[in-house]
Amino acid sequence: MTKYDYTLWESYMLSCMQDSAHDREHVYRVLYGALELGKDEPGVDWDVLVCACLLHDIGRQEQFRDASLDHASVGAEKAYRFLTKHGYGETFAARVRGCIFTHRFRSEHPPESPEAKLLFDADKLDVCGALGMARTLLYNGEEGEPLYSLLPDGRVSPGEGDKEPSFFQEYKKKLEGIYGRFFTEKGKALAGERRQAAVNFYEALLRESSSLYDAGRAGLRALFGEEIALVRLCDRPELREPLARWFHEKWGVPLEAYLESMDDCLAARSAVPQWYAALDGGTIAGGLGVIENDFHDRRDLTPNVCAVYVEEAYRCRGIAGQLLRFVCRDMKERGVGTLYLLTDHTSFYERYGWEFFCMAQGDGEEGPSRMYRHTEP
Numbered sequence: 001m002t003k004y005d006y007t008l009w010e011s012y013m014l015s016c017m018q019d020s021a022h023d024r025e026h027v028y029r030v031l032y033g034a035l036e037l038g039k040d041e042p043g044v045d046w047d048v049l050v051c052a053c054l055l056h057d058i059g060r061q062e063q064f065r066d067a068s069l070d071h072a073s074v075g076a077e078k079a080y081r082f083l084t085k086h087g088y089g090e091t092f093a094a095r096v097r098g099c100i101f102t103h104r105f106r107s108e109h110p111p112e113s114p115e116a117k118l119l120f121d122a123d124k125l126d127v128c129g130a131l132g133m134a135r136t137l138l139y140n141g142e143e144g145e146p147l148y149s150l151l152p153d154g155r156v157s158p159g160e161g162d163k164e165p166s167f168f169q170e171y172k173k174k175l176e177g178i179y180g181r182f183f184t185e186k187g188k189a190l191a192g193e194r195r196q197a198a199v200n201f202y203e204a205l206l207r208e209s210s211s212l213y214d215a216g217r218a219g220l221r222a223l224f225g226e227e228i229a230l231v232r233l234c235d236r237p238e239l240r241e242p243l244a245r246w247f248h249e250k251w252g253v254p255l256e257a258y259l260e261s262m263d264d265c266l267a268a269r270s271a272v273p274q275w276y277a278a279l280d281g282g283t284i285a286g287g288l289g290v291i292e293n294d295f296h297d298r299r300d301l302t303p304n305v306c307a308v309y310v311e312e313a314y315r316c317r318g319i320a321g322q323l324l325r326f327v328c329r330d331m332k333e334r335g336v337g338t339l340y341l342l343t344d345h346t347s348f349y350e351r352y353g354w355e356f357f358c359m360a361q362g363d364g365e366e367g368p369s370r371m372y373r374h375t376e377p
């Protein structure tokens with residue numbers, strides 16, 4: 001390879017590159033990355049590698065115009081035609097074509113030659129870490145796609161399983177899983193170093209947008225004078241699935257455990273278990289349950305109020321207190337006047353008329369927790 005070859009390939013690349021996320025700077029980063037990764041690999045054909053890196057995305061415009069086209073196969077053929085037309089040997093042109101053909105992440109054709117693996121890894125490195133997030137955002141912007149979609153209940157979707165395209169959807173679908181997809185050891189290591197920056201950015205963006213939405217929507221409903229409704233699962237069987245999911249998200253206990261207990265509740269064979277929710281329109285603002293034993297060694301102190309939780313945006317509005325009063329009255333009507341509750345809080349439940357009763361050992365906990373008792377007059 002002479003300076004002349006390089007300039008020829010580079011000029012052809014420049015004439016083909018126009019959209020910003022896959023612009024020339026991406027190509028240079030891929031080239032420089034591949035040169036770095038290639039230092040540790042035996043038997044690299046540097047001419048093939050440099051040429052394949054420079055030309056790897058020259059099919060982008062065609063795919064941009066017609067989404068049914070795959071820029072890897074279009075680019076591979078374009079490169080092959082260009083090289084043979086300019087007097088390069090058939091073998092060289094075919095090897096470059098092979099590298100470009102297999103560089104795509106979502107392709108069923110994995111890279112095989114050392115140069116193809118280096119191109120693949122260097123290209124994938126450019127979607128890792130801060131660079132990957134920035135490029136994806138540029139691309140989303142160009143496509144007019146939003147940062148996130150909204151869930152049916154109006155909260156910001158974290159992106160998992162989203163149908164509509166968005167930055168979070170792309171992060172969950174592609175960016176998050178890319179770190180295990182490298183072919184060279186050095187590529188894997190460099191990607192690993194960049195990973196935390198991407199995770200931090202995603203988490204911060206989700207946190208910032210979610211908390212705004214949650215607080216803002218609650219604030220808006222307060223302005224409308226809409227009140228929180230306290231409901232029993234036994235009156236609202238359609239809440240079984242969303243409520244089970246909500247408790248599962250809050251407490252990390254398997255979803256099936258909640259579903260099973262809620263089915264017991266809905267079967268109405270006995271007073272326990274019961275489940276309750278505080279609803280703000282269609283949004284679950286808080287909830288709790290009553291079960292026989294909340295996973296501790298004092299099986300004689302039963303039944304137990306469990307899984308008490310109020311969404312952050314709804315705290316300091318007395319919702320936990322309302323729920324606790326609601327459940328105590330409801331259970332009394334069912335013939336259960338005394339309830340127990342295991343917690344690590346020290347001065348929370350006193351406010352709602354609960355008294356400290358004894359210490360009890362929670363299953364799998366290091367030390368004992370506080371057991372509270374409440375008797376409905």
Ligand SMILES: [Fe+2]
Pocket residue numbers: 056057071103104123
């Ligand atoms: Fe590409």
Ligand SMILES: [Fe+2]
Pocket residue numbers: 022026030056057123
């Ligand atoms: Fe690329």
